[in-house]
Structure formats: structure tokens, C-alpha cells
Amino acid sequence: MKTKGIQSNEQNSVPVKKIRLTGPFIVFLLVILVIATVIVLVRQQNTRAQLLERQSELNEQLDAVSKESESLASQLENVNNDDYIERIARDELGMVRPGEIVFDSASDPIDER
Numbered sequence: 001m002k003t004k005g006i007q008s009n010e011q012n013s014v015p016v017k018k019i020r021l022t023g024p025f026i027v028f029l030l031v032i033l034v035i036a037t038v039i040v041l042v043r044q045q046n047t048r049a050q051l052l053e054r055q056s057e058l059n060e061q062l063d064a065v066s067k068e069s070e071s072l073a074s075q076l077e078n079v080n081n082d083d084y085i086e087r088i089a090r091d092e093l094g095m096v097r098p099g100e101i102v103f104d105s106a107s108d109p110i111d112e113r
Contacts, residue, residue: 078084089095096102
């Protein structure tokens with residue numbers, strides 16, 4: 001029993017082309033897939049190598065900065081030490097205590113003979 005508005009699927013069907021997955025076509029797709037996978041893996045390895053090299057450089061910089069930080073911390077501890085302050089005043093600024101006599105051996109006439 002058919003109604004007027006509905007027609008049979010067999011009468012209105014459009015022929016559909018079927019893609020046959022034959023052996024050579026499947027092999028071709030697999031080769032393309034393998035090539036794409038290899039390209040992705042090679043790129044990832046290159047990126048990984050670059051990142052490891054960068055990490056090594058940054059670790060070296062970190063070590064250098066850590067050593068400098070330790071040195072500066074040590075110097076900062078010495079800044080408030082009276083012996084350190086006196087040594088700097090004498091050695092670098094040429095200061096003397098009141099009543100001290102300074103002998104300058106560089107201008108000694110004995111050395112000129």
C-alpha cells in the first residue's frame with residue numbers, strides 16, 4: 001500500500017560510486033601514513049634536542065648566578081664587620097689611625113741606588 005506523497009526509495013535513488021579499497025590503494029595510504037609519521041617524529045626529535053641544549057645553557061647560567069649570589073651574600077655579611085671596614089679603609093683608601101706613622105717604601109732613596 002503506497003500513499004501518493006511518498007515514493008519508493010528504489011525509484012528516487014541516485015547511483016552512488018563506491019570506492020574500492022583494493023590492495024595497491026591500501027598500500028599507498030599506509031605509505032603516506034608512515035611517511036607523515038616519520039616526518040613528525042623527526043621534527044619532534046629536532047625540537048627536543050634544541051630544548052635540551054637550551055636547558056643545559058640555562059643550567060650553566062643558573063650555576064654562575066648562584067655562585068655570584070653566594071659571593072655577594074658573603075660580601076654583604078662582611079660589610080658590617082669592623083675588621084673588614086678597617087682593612088678596606090687602610091688598603092683602598094689609604095687611611096690611618098690617629099697617631100700612626102706611615103712609611104712609604106716606594107719612594108725610599110735606598111731603592112734608587
